Amino acid sequence: MENYFEPRLTPDQLRAVSSIGLAHMGDAVFELLVRSWLCAHGKSTGKGMHQAAVRLVCAESQAEKARRILPELTAEELAVFKRGRNAQVHTVPGHASRAQYGEATALEALLGWLFLSGQRERISELFARMMEEAE
Numbered sequence: 265m266e267n268y269f270e271p272r273l274t275p276d277q278l279r280a281v282s283s284i285g286l287a288h289m290g291d292a293v294f295e296l297l298v299r300s301w302l303c304a305h306g307k308s309t310g311k312g313m314h315q316a317a318v319r320l321v322c323a324e325s326q327a328e329k330a331r332r333i334l335p336e337l338t339a340e341e342l343a344v345f346k347r348g349r350n351a352q353v354h355t356v357p358g359h360a361s362r363a364q365y366g367e368a369t370a371l372e373a374l375l376g377w378l379f380l381s382g383q384r385e386r387i388s389e390l391f392a393r394m395m396e397e398a399e
Contacts, residue, residue, distance in 0.1 A: 272382035281380065283351035286344070287369045290376030295321055297391050323360035326368035329394040333371075336393065341374060348373025 273281075281289075298320045302308065307316050319325060330345075337345060349370035360368070378387045 270382065270384075271380050273380045278377060278381055281376075283348050283369075283373050284353075286374075286376035286380070287348055287351060287372040288376065289379060290348075290372030290374065291321075293375045293379045293387065294326070294372060297387070301391075301395055323365045323368040326371050327360075327364040330367045330371040332396075333390050333393050336390070337374075341378075344377045345370045345374045 295317070298317050299313065302313050302316050302320075307313055334342075334345070347370075349366045351366075351369055351373065353365065353369060375387060375390075378390075
């Protein structure tokens with residue numbers, strides 16, 4: 265693979281990536297989406313952007329956004345989501361419950377899987393749905 269901005273892993277390659285690996289990738293994807301959304305909505309000053317981004321990417325917020333899109337997931341996406349939710353995480357931030365952290369990890373795993381499989385349009389659809397009430 266030469267273009268790491270637009271990866272397209274095969275199904276076998278995707279299965280080889282651990283749930284935590286998918287979540288790690290998805291965390292970066294979600295952060296980039298949030299920062300882009302904030303710039304597009306006029307929150308582009310350094311301190312203001314950082315504070316707004318922190319509120320949107322925290323586990324509690326991600327868990328709420330995950331619940332919002334859950335009914336819209338395909339069977340394959342739901343399987344990836346559940347795989348991420350069941351990942352063995354060893355630490356949970358003090359401000360989030362274990363359930364919230366599991367949902368956030370699941371959302372990140374799904375976004376990582378979609379990104380690595382080249383499904384940019386689907387990521388955009390789901391992210392738009394997640395952010396509907398934030399506008």
